Amino acid sequence: MKSRFQWFLLLALMVFLSGCVHVISKDLRIKSDPSLTLSQVRQNPDTFKGKLVVWGGEIIETVAQKDATTQIEVYQRPLGWRGEPGETYPSEGRFLVLYDKYLDPYLFRNGKKITVAGEIIGEKIKPLGEMDYRYPILSSKQIYLWPEYYYYSYPYYYYDPWWGYPYWGWGIGFRYDYFPRHYHHHRR
Helix, strand or coil, rough: CCHHHHHHHHHHHHHHHHHCCCCCCCCHHHCCCCCHHHHHHHHHHHCCCCCEEEEEEEEEEEEEEECCCEEEEEEEEECCCCCCEEECCCCCCCEEEEECCCCCCCCCCCCCCCCCEEEEEEEEEEEEECEEEEEEEEEEEEECCCCCCCEEEEEEEEEEECCEEEEEEEEEEEEEECCEEEECCCCC
């Protein structure tokens, strides 16, 4: 009986710890330069070409291109310890991510959180409102699309035998929209 309990505790600990790891692979995080900020790179992206960074934020737009690649425009947010973009921290701007295969714009839709490890390959100037905006471009090595959480309330009925009368109440729950997805770029 004691050994079953120990196995259960070990299994529970493994499940708990697996949810506490960073979403970008250790190899890419070691190779990346955590000191490079989006603000620095936006000043002159060509001086940082070839550097690997891990950035994240909220997707603004995903465009499937004619050559079967995908371009994602991201509103940058600082990353937490697991690599999840924060929601309340100020942004340093926007950047573009190029992925060498098709990604469905429905899955990568506006407002979804994303974390990207990628190599800086240059810049693209695009109109943003009435001004021209300088976007640093990352060639993605790994993308993590964060699941959405939905909070909802639901009515429930409860009968309390002690007090002898029923009552209605409201509960609060949450759920994921889907399982999180990793997208890796492997050079051939």
